[in-house]
Amino acid sequence: MRFLTKISGLSAIALAAAGAANAQDSLGNLEVIGKPTEKSLGFQPAATELARDLQGLDNMILVIITAIVIFVTALIIWIMIRYNSKTNPKPATFTHNSPLEVAWTLIPILILVFIGAFSLPVLFKQQTIPTADVTIKATGYQWYWGYEYVDHEFGFDSYMLGHPATLTDDDDGVEPFVRSADMDALLERNGYASEDFLLATDTALVIPVGKTIVIQVTGADVIHSWAIPAFGVKQDGVPGRLAELWFTAEKEGVYFGQCSELCGKDHSYMPITVKVVSEEAYQNWLVDAKEEYAGLDTPLTLASK
Incomplete structure (x- = not known):
């Protein structure tokens, strides 16, 4: 050069x-x-198919993570109100909850699989010259x-x-x-x-x-x-x-x-x-x-x- x-x-x-x-x-x-x-x-105006794909993927993930943040925040507030020392003076003595543990393992996996199903094709399109x-x-x-x-x-x-x-x-x-x-x-x-x-x-x-x-x-x-x-x-x-x-x-x-x-x-x-x-x-x-x-x-x- x-x-x-x-x-x-x-x-x-x-x-x-x-x-x-x-x-x-x-x-x-x-x-x-x-x-x-x-x-x-926000983004600059998309001028290629690749840019539209990336911006659409970003918008979809933004909706998902916003829903997760709202859910987790609401759950934390509910726990603070329901299980504080005034409303619940005698705490529970259980150590685990199998259905709940399975749920909070499987649901994140399903969410990640869903995101991957949309993001991997975008990545492959970029990398296939x-x-x-x-x-x-x-x-x-x-x-x-x-x-x-x-x-x-x-x-x-x-x-x-x-x-x-x-x-x-x-x-x-x-x-x-x-x-x-x-x-x-x-x-x-x-x-x-x-x-x-x-x-x-x-x-x-x-x-x-x-x-x-x-x-x-x-x-x-x-x-x-x-x-x-x-x-x-x-x-x-x-x-x-x-x-x-x-x-x-x-x-x-x-x-x-x-x-x-x-x-x-x-x-x-x-x-x-x-x-x-x-x-x-x-x-x-x-x-x-x-x-x-x-x-x-x-x-x-x-x-x-």
Whole structure:
């Protein structure tokens, strides 16, 4: 990935010198859908089947555990009233109650079996990786993400907007990692709102809507974690290992995520931005991206001797 990054960087510099536009500029303004909302409860809008499954499972378990809490609380209150020293001055002398003991053993088992009958299919669906329409390798670095479109042999790095790596001579007033009017202006120049500070990146992962996306996740130095709440996906990236996750985004828009594994001092400055676009827009972006990041129309092949 670092080799590809160097090639991408040299290509990007050459194109910039020639006045070429950034490939992502052609995507236009997309609605921001998946993002945290201040002082809100609940989940972000589900944008995939996996996210809907997880949210439905969570709602079902919430009902079950709420009923258990109410029952246990009512039972404790009833025991406090019925068996306190005033209302029951002479305590009972029995040591056990076999039917009751069987009941409080079997009922929790049945509840767990019921929950497992719904949760295990959701887990198996996440872990069964389908055939990909688009395969992307995501590598976590301290503290940014590197993406490689493995089918087209190009890649790029993705830094949080406001990171020193994203600043140019036009951003003299911007202090890295600090919210300010200059930082807001930087976000707006890149097509984001000021409240997207700490969420937006200089380059976003671009994927087509309605297609099966497989993300191969790994780490280059320490353990990182690639997570998009609105997609219902989260996968640790462990150095030396390659894990996979999948999803199919159902609505065009911008979705934000974060590295979700504590990975060092700048862990909180390692966001993820995904732009879901139409198939036509994706194909147009792909043409520009191959040129900008030195990608290939076909995979590399070895010449025969």
